[in-house]
Amino acid sequence: MPEYECTTFDPYCLKDRPLRIDHLHIELPSVLKKRLVLGELDSSVIKRGTVNVELLEHYAYDTRTKRHISVKNSLKLAVKASDRRTVELLLVRPIEPPADIFVSVRLSEMIGQRSKVRSNTRFYLYATENNTLNSTSISNDIDEWRSKK
Known part of the structure; x- marks a missing residue:
C-alpha cells in the first residue's frame, strides 16, 4: 500500500485507525x-x-431459549509459551450447544495516559449440537478422497 499523506479532516486517512x-x-x-x-x-x-x-x-446467548449465557469461564487470553509477543485466545471449557457468541480481542498501545487501538479481531463463535458428527464425517470424506489418489 503506497504512502498516503493525511490532511486535516480527511475521512480516508488511515493513520489513526487500527492496523488490522x-x-x-x-x-x-x-x-x-x-x-x-x-x-x-x-x-x-x-x-x-x-x-x-x-x-x-x-453477546453470548443460547439460540434455543434466546437467554444470555456466560462465557467468561470458557474463553481466556494467554501469552504463547514459545513467543512472548503473541497472545492466544483459548477455549478452556466447552460451551453448551446451541450457542451464538460474538467476542472481540482488542490490541492497544499505551503511551502514558494515551491509548491507541492497533488491531481489533472479531470472533463469531457457534456451538451447534451436531458439530462433532459433521467434523467426523468431513474427516472421513477427506480420508476417502486421499485413499483414492
Whole structure:
C-alpha cells in the first residue's frame, strides 16, 4: 500500500485507525479434550509503549431459549509459551450447544495516559449440537478422497 499523506479532516486517512481488523467465524467442538487455540494475535506491531490486550464479550446467548449465557469461564487470553509477543485466545471449557457468541480481542498501545487501538479481531463463535458428527464425517470424506489418489 503506497504512502498516503493525511490532511486535516480527511475521512480516508488511515493513520489513526487500527492496523488490522479481522473477522473470524468458528464452529466450536462440543467435546473438548484439551485447550483449543481459537486465534493468535501478534503484538509486534506495537513498537513502543505498553501492550494492552482486552477480551470483550459483545453477546453470548443460547439460540434455543434466546437467554444470555456466560462465557467468561470458557474463553481466556494467554501469552504463547514459545513467543512472548503473541497472545492466544483459548477455549478452556466447552460451551453448551446451541450457542451464538460474538467476542472481540482488542490490541492497544499505551503511551502514558494515551491509548491507541492497533488491531481489533472479531470472533463469531457457534456451538451447534451436531458439530462433532459433521467434523467426523468431513474427516472421513477427506480420508476417502486421499485413499483414492
